[in-house]
Amino acid sequence: MASVTLSDVKKTYGNVPIIHGLSLEVQSGEFLVLVGPSGCGKSTLLRMIAGLEDINDGVIAIGDRIVNDLPASQRNLSMVFQSYALYPHMSVRKNPAFGLSNLKMPGPEIERRVADAARILQIEPLMERKPRQLSGGQKQRVAIGRAIVREPQLFLFDEPLSNLDAELRVQMRVELAGLYQRLGTTMIYVTHDQTEAMTMATRIVVLNKGRIEQVGTPYELYNFPRNKFVASFIGSPKMNMLDARGRVRQGGHCGPRQPHPARRHRRHRPHQHRHSPRATEPWHIRRSDRARQGDAGGIPRQRSLHLCPPRQRADRAGARRRRRQNPQWRSRNPRHQRPRRPLFRCRRPAFGRSEVTGHGLPAPPQLALRLLQTNPPTVLAAV
């Protein structure tokens, strides 16, 4: 186990800067996931840590050893490539053993380690086969086996599951997570897959164009994205971004739950507030009682957010009409029941924290809604 420290690492290919002064601290025993759009430099970063790519500036340290000039083989790490990169001419047994014999390890020890890895990864029946006789998932396991037999301080994974079909990917994900539990080694893992990132990571690094956008636990990134990029990158389906100008009234529910003290006296006076931007989950959006009564609504009052499917709304309107005629009437269709809880309410100001006025009122001029059921959103006219 080792920590990894990058300070102000830069990389250019020719004249093109790829990584612009990146600093990152990976704690010992951490499962760090790198995510980011294609071409943002994830693989490059990983390869720099591995020592397969020179760095132009900065310092990389593994543990307390500066490894800038250390060749890959002496950094005591293993890497699993996206393409597996098994040696095609060596059997499943020889593939992991090859690296160990280069370390001048005695034969019985090599055999013991290979056998251990085979048992953990359940590839024992395949030991004499060549890589071409294996399925994708089996190759994947052999590649992981080749990585773990060295018992390194640090594992690097470059999208190891992206070549597998969905089902196998889930299975391998579970196995990888189990492996991490068992070994507890520091792991740095590049992926495109949101689910992998969210479920496996202890921390996630969101990269964009060679810069870190945010580092945090999956929970933090999901609930408190620091900027629009992270908000739209994390989460599936993608969060909806609206350009919106909300009006906040005290007691309205587009704004903060606690009204700004300075505004408290302006009760019921609409407040032009070019803002009220929210990144929010559907379960964060509920219509307040007041809004439903047509009173002092924030967004709902503007009739621009229709988060229920239109059909249901119509039905509910019909039910209302019936009930007006006969107060005793109750629809038995569950969809006609009024939701017990308010339907819309923007609750959690999720980004723009840095600009929060002290009362959770964020400033960027978007309203972002993450809507799970409606894709494409039926909703979403701007206020």
Add this chain to the structure above:
Amino acid sequence: MMMTLMIPYHVVLIPQYLTFLQLGWVNTYLPLVVPRFLASDAFFIFLMIQFFRQLPRELDEAAMIDGCSPFKIYWAVILPLSLPAMTTAAIFSFIWTWEDFLGPLVYLNDIKDYTVPLALRMFLSQDSVSEFGQMFAMSVLSILPIILFFVIFQRFIIRGIAMSGMK
């Protein structure tokens, strides 16, 4: 190197002849055989380079992480994988040497040393009637070694080409 590939054989023939004359190799098989073994044909160099290029770089990198020196990477990883390219080179080299006409014509003077193409040529005579029947029979016979050679080695080509440690 492109240049060497483009220079016609006939241009280098005379300087080559002089060189081999000084080495005292004329009228032996050496001038025909030794350059082939040294892979002096630019074509094969291109063939090999092209082949190395299409080997995934991850393989080298995996070997690097596994602690191989550059020579060890070449010896233990790249070389075994380039068997198909080498076989191809061997087959071509063999065929070209076997059916070479000009080289033997220049370097061999003794009738009893003549190679097959030269011998076949002897069936054709300018003054008397050419014996086409015998010549074609011999031609058929003369391609047998090539076919045999090919049959033996082609299995390496096919076996090696499936590059399958990769996805």
